[in-house]
Amino acid sequence: MNEKILIIGASGQIGIELTERLRAEYGKEAVVASDVKATTDVDPILLEGPYEVLNILDKEALHSVVKKHNINQVYLLAALLSATAEKNPAFAWELNMNGLFYVLDMAKEGILNKIYWPSSIAVFGPSTPRVMTPQDTIMDPNTVYGISKLAGERWCDYYHQKFNVDVRSIRYPGLIGYKSAPGGGTTDYAVDIFYKALQEGSYTCFLSADTALPMMMMSDAIQATVQLMQSDRSRLTVGGAYNLAGMSFTPASLTTEIQKHLPSFTTHYAPDFRQAIADSWPGSIDDSIAQRDWDWKAEYDTPTLVAKMLEEIKKKI
Numbered sequence: 001m002n003e004k005i006l007i008i009g010a011s012g013q014i015g016i017e018l019t020e021r022l023r024a025e026y027g028k029e030a031v032v033a034s035d036v037k038a039t040t041d042v043d044p045i046l047l048e049g050p051y052e053v054l055n056i057l058d059k060e061a062l063h064s065v066v067k068k069h070n071i072n073q074v075y076l077l078a079a080l081l082s083a084t085a086e087k088n089p090a091f092a093w094e095l096n097m098n099g100l101f102y103v104l105d106m107a108k109e110g111i112l113n114k115i116y117w118p119s120s121i122a123v124f125g126p127s128t129p130r131v132m133t134p135q136d137t138i139m140d141p142n143t144v145y146g147i148s149k150l151a152g153e154r155w156c157d158y159y160h161q162k163f164n165v166d167v168r169s170i171r172y173p174g175l176i177g178y179k180s181a182p183g184g185g186t187t188d189y190a191v192d193i194f195y196k197a198l199q200e201g202s203y204t205c206f207l208s209a210d211t212a213l214p215m216m217m218m219s220d221a222i223q224a225t226v227q228l229m230q231s232d233r234s235r236l237t238v239g240g241a242y243n244l245a246g247m248s249f250t251p252a253s254l255t256t257e258i259q260k261h262l263p264s265f266t267t268h269y270a271p272d273f274r275q276a277i278a279d280s281w282p283g284s285i286d287d288s289i290a291q292r293d294w295d296w297k298a299e300y301d302t303p304t305l306v307a308k309m310l311e312e313i314k315k316k317i
């Protein structure tokens with residue numbers, strides 16, 4: 001069957017690059033971008049193909065967009081991220097969970113045949129082993145965002161087991177890209193730092209110098225997503241979400257790497273409430289199951305990421 005894809009939350013950090021990639025892969029008309037934002041407020045890239053204004057919490061509107069475009073695959077990216085979710089727990093839970101149920105139910109009813117839904121390293125918590133965190137381990141998230149992602153993973157697996165719904169997911173690490181800005185996440189510093197390095201020569205970081213977190217270049221995350229979605233389902237042994245790793249760094253080690261290009265660059269540290277969120281997450285991830293099941297391999301490491309980010313952001317500003 002030909003893919004007819006709907007991306008929900010297309011105007012977010014992942015959505016913009018994923019829309020570009022899926023349109024290149026399947027053709028512009030085969031990929032409908034949607035977001036709660038009006039056309040005047042989104043990146044013009046999204047308007048190069050079909051675009052719908054859609055609030056994921058409006059179930060009827062969702063059904064009518066799916067019907068109008070004969071959609072059979074959904075990438076559901078709309079969510080509040082970790083830092084924003086802590087400020088508005090009730091809305092974060094509603095947004096992060098209800099949208100997922102609407103889409104899972106459409107697959108259960110046979111309207112959709114494949115779903116992508118992102119999970120996160122936020123599913124792990126303070127009791128999780130922090131170094132090379134395995135696929136299956138203790139999970140005790142203590143953030144609203146992490147709780148919603150872990151619950152979502154379990155629901156995805158449930159719908160797969162009970163109703164044979166083909167839903168696939170990745171636990172993304174912090175995602176670093178230059179085409180679109182992140183919003184409301186704890187790993188966002190690792191994007192902002194490049195703009196400040198080039199524009200101001202110094203950066204004040206909201207995490208402490210030695211906070212190690214798993215990170216990944218956006219192009220790798222997009223490649224992983226497409227690769228997972230195109231994999232033969234019979235190879236997939238994980239019903240929830242796959243661990244995925246690119247690199248790990250701390251604000252201090254990232255600063256050192258940036259200084260190789262900009263020797264006078266300095267970072268100051270002023271940890272805020274996001275420090276506690278970061279402290280509850282792993283420092284590095286074991287993604288050997290993704291490597292085995294769908295041949296995953298990241299392209300970027302920290303030095304190549306830093307060189308690429310500086311080169312591309314320099315062009316932009």
Ligand code: SER
Pocket residue numbers: 081082083119120121122145172173174175184185186187188
């Ligand atoms: N990057 C996200 C955040 O910081 C984690 O999924 O919230």
